Amino acid sequence: MHITEGNENSEILPGYRCHSGSKFSDIETAPSYAMTSLYQRIFSDSKAKFSGPFVLGWDNKEFLEVSLKDVHFQAFAIRIDGKILVYITNISVGEQKNTIENxxxxxxxxxxxxxxxxxxxxxxxxxxxxxxxxDNEPIIFFGSTPTET
Known part of the structure; x- marks a missing residue:
């Protein structure tokens, strides 16, 4: 079973697809949904679902340390007001101190x-x-300053 990142639209809409042999999941918003989709496609009579990241060993400290070796940036999430979970997937600092380039x-x-x-x-x-x-085309705002968008 393999999970690959893809995108459903030509834009940067994140998507995940899981496959095993010639069977593929739908493009989903999270890896666990892609695994569940494929499992249910292979075993159509089953109501089983993916058990979560602990099944894959993400609770093993040694495994995590080895998997992050030579990784310069690790995506992370911030919860705002206990309601909104913001995923930061890319950040790089510019040559000028305290500036964000990307x-x-x-x-x-x-x-x-x-x-x-x-x-x-x-x-x-x-x-x-x-x-x-x-089912809608994306709405896109551009600007050269944060308040212009």
């Missing part, structure tokens, strides 16, 4: 009273916010 973050929230994925990207002083909703 940054990518995403979170799930509401836009026009519907569930949406928000993706914010900063690349060399260009700001982009993309809002993705199921």
């Amino acid at each position: 940054y990518t973050a995403s979170f799930i929230g509401e836009y026009n009273r519907k569930r949406a994925l928000f993706v914010q990207i900063i690349q060399s002083e260009n700001y982009k916010i993309s809002i993705y909703q199921k």
Whole structure:
């Protein structure tokens, strides 16, 4: 069984697909959903679901240390007001002290009273916010400052 990162749209909408032999899962928003999708496709009579990251050994400190060797950046999440979980998937500091040159973050929230994925990207002083909703084209805002977007 393999999990690969992909994207459902031509934009940077994150997606995961799991496969085993010639069987593939749907493109899902999380690796665990992709595993569950594939398992249910292979064993269609089963109601079993993926047990979570501990089954893969992510609770083993030695395993984590070895898997992070030579990794310069590790994605992380920040919970805001106990409600919104923001995933920081890319960040790099510019040559000037205390400046961010590249940054990518995403979170799930509401836009026009519907569930949406928000993706914010900063690349060399260009700001982009993309809002993705199921079955809709993304809404994209551009700007050269954070308040311009």
